[in-house]
Amino acid sequence: xxAFWTEPDFDDHEMVHVVRDRKSGLTAIIAVHSSHLGPxxxxxRFWHYPxxxxxxxxxxxxxxxxxxKNAMAGLPLGGGKAVIxxxxxxxxxxxxxxxxxxxxESLGGRYVTAEDxxxxxxxxxxxxxxxxxxxxxxxxxxxxxxxxxxxxTATGIYLGIKAAVRHKLGKDTVQGVHVAVQGIGSVGGGxxxxxxxxxxxxxxxxxxxxxxxxxxxxxxxxxxxxDAILSVPCDVLSPNALGAILxxxxxxxxxxxxxxxxxxNQLARAHHGQTLFDRGILFAPDYxxxxxxxxxVATEYIARRDSKPSGVDEVHKLIASIPDRxxxxxxxxxxxxxxxxxxxxxxxQDLIGRG
Numbered sequence: 358x359x360a361f362w363t364e365p366d367f368d369d370h371e372m373v374h375v376v377r378d379r380k381s382g383l384t385a386i387i388a389v390h391s392s393h394l395g396p397x398x399x400x401x402r403f404w405h406y407p408x409x410x411x412x413x414x415x416x417x418x419x420x421x422x423x424x425x426k427n428a429m430a431g432l433p434l435g436g437g438k439a440v441i442x443x444x445x446x447x448x449x450x451x452x453x454x455x456x457x458x459x460x461x462e463s464l465g466g467r468y469v470t471a472e473d474x475x476x477x478x479x480x481x482x483x484x485x486x487x488x489x490x491x492x493x494x495x496x497x498x499x500x501x502x503x504x505x506x507x508x509x510t511a512t513g514i515y516l517g518i519k520a521a522v523r524h525k526l527g528k529d530t531v532q533g534v535h536v537a538v539q540g541i542g543s544v545g546g547g548x549x550x551x552x553x554x555x556x557x558x559x560x561x562x563x564x565x566x567x568x569x570x571x572x573x574x575x576x577x578x579x580x581x582x583x584d585a586i587l588s589v590p591c592d593v594l595s596p597n598a599l600g601a602i603l604x605x606x607x608x609x610x611x612x613x614x615x616x617x618x619x620x621x622n623q624l625a626r627a628h629h630g631q632t633l634f635d636r637g638i639l640f641a642p643d644y645x646x647x648x649x650x651x652x653x654v655a656t657e658y659i660a661r662r663d664s665k666p667s668g669v670d671e672v673h674k675l676i677a678s679i680p681d682r683x684x685x686x687x688x689x690x691x692x693x694x695x696x697x698x699x700x701x702x703x704x705x706q707d708l709i710g711r712g
Contacts, residue, residue: 364410366417369711371397372467373416376460381452383441385460386413387468388420390436393709396466397437398655399423400473400493400506401457403480405443416440418600418622423651425705426644429682430675432655435709437468443475454480458487466490471506471654474599478505492658502657502672506650509672511547513649513679514619517641518552518593520680521617524687525639526592532556537591537613539563539583541572544619544647545597549576562586564598588612596620600643608632617641630698634690641683642701649676 361373372389389397399420406412416438424436441457443449461470461484471493472481478493485491496503518536522528535558538549542563549559549572559578563569566582573580581589587602590612596602600622608629616623616638623643624630633640652675660666686704690697706712 361413361417364413364417366414368417368421370417370420374464376457378456381450381456382444382448383453383456385439385441385457386416387439387460387464388416388437389468390420391424391709392435392467394428394432395434396469397423398427398434398469398651398658399436399438400471401439401441401476402473403441403443403447403449403475405445405447409442412440412442422621422644424709425702426648426651427655428705428708429645429701430648430652432651433659434469434655439468439470447475449480451483454483455487458484461490462488469658492654494657500668500670502653502660502669505543506653507543508547509653509676510544510619510647510650511551513676514544514548514595514617514646515551516677516680517646517683518548518595518617520683521615521639521641522593524684525615530555533558534593535560535591536593536595537586537589539586539594539596539618540598540620541569542597545595546572548595548597548619549578553577560586560589560591593617596623601625603629603633605629605632608636611636611638613638615639617646619643619647621647624698630696634696639687640697642686642698645682645686645701646679648679652676
């Protein structure tokens with residue numbers, strides 16, 4: 358692995374910590390981008406990377422995104438992310454999770470972890486046996502914050518899509534609006550179900566074609582192949598799988614008015630936001646629209662850390678502010694002829710003292 362500070366995605370990160378534990382087979386990268394507003398917080402991704410440099414790239418990009426996400430959500434947390442480099446079989450053992458928990462604990466609270474792709478609530482419970490700097494744990498009482506952050510992320514994206522439809526299409530409802538959903542996991546599936554209840558027309562895709570077909574039948578939608586979803590003619594494209602999907606080729610193939618989804622780092626490179634803007638496609642900056650999960654995680658963690666009660670009502674109150682935040686970004690974008698992602702980045706950079 359090359360020196361991390363020479364990587365194009367290195368953005369003056371405060372810490373990049375590489376963890377190796379031979380006994381458990383753990384190889385992980387923990388990156389803290391900024392602690393200006395508080396400890397670096399962000400989930401742990403468990404993924405197989407044929408080239409470890411791609412894991413480093415994810416850790417750098419995702420931790421920076423968490424700095425921006427937490428700042429824009431008004432949370433007293435900085436940005437961090439962890440990536441566990443899984444083997445081809447994605448072998449996950451209690452020993453590996455324990456070693457990862459020890460690595461988080463060794464950082465003395467500079468990084469707070471939670472679920473992300475490939476990591477479950479049960480995995481976080483295992484990690485919590487080795488460190489207190491963890492969130493996304495099972496709900497501890499009636500109306501308490503906690504548990505799987507996925508449904509909270511889905512709620513924020515659903516509200517953000519409705520805001521985008523209102524801003525771009527001038528419609529106060531998604532009734533009959535055609536939404537193409539990429540990825541039907543905890544987040545994408547949750548978004549699709551909420552939209553289906555409101556009468557949206559849905560096309561879905563997933564890397565598991567059989568699952569996508571069954572899910573489409575469940576919600577009354579249509580399934581297409583995973584490699585076809587980005588070019589489906591629709592009103593809204595909602596990417597909810599992995600990032601870096603919007604590049605010159607894919608943007609040229611888009612047939613949509615809006616891109617609004619939960620995948621992190623949807624733009625392959627920064628200039629692709631301008632490419633979307635030039636095509637007249639409204640973009641919902643991903644770290645703004647998908648903040649519901651970290652809002653839940655942060656509320657839970659801060660309450661536990663400070664020995665205060667945490668209510669799920671507070672989580673929903675904070676999530677409800679996502680549409681207004683997006684509208685502010687879009688209005689500034691319209692008035693300044695600046696892509697929404699650039700507007701959002703400038704706001705976030707000011708908040709973390711890097712403006």
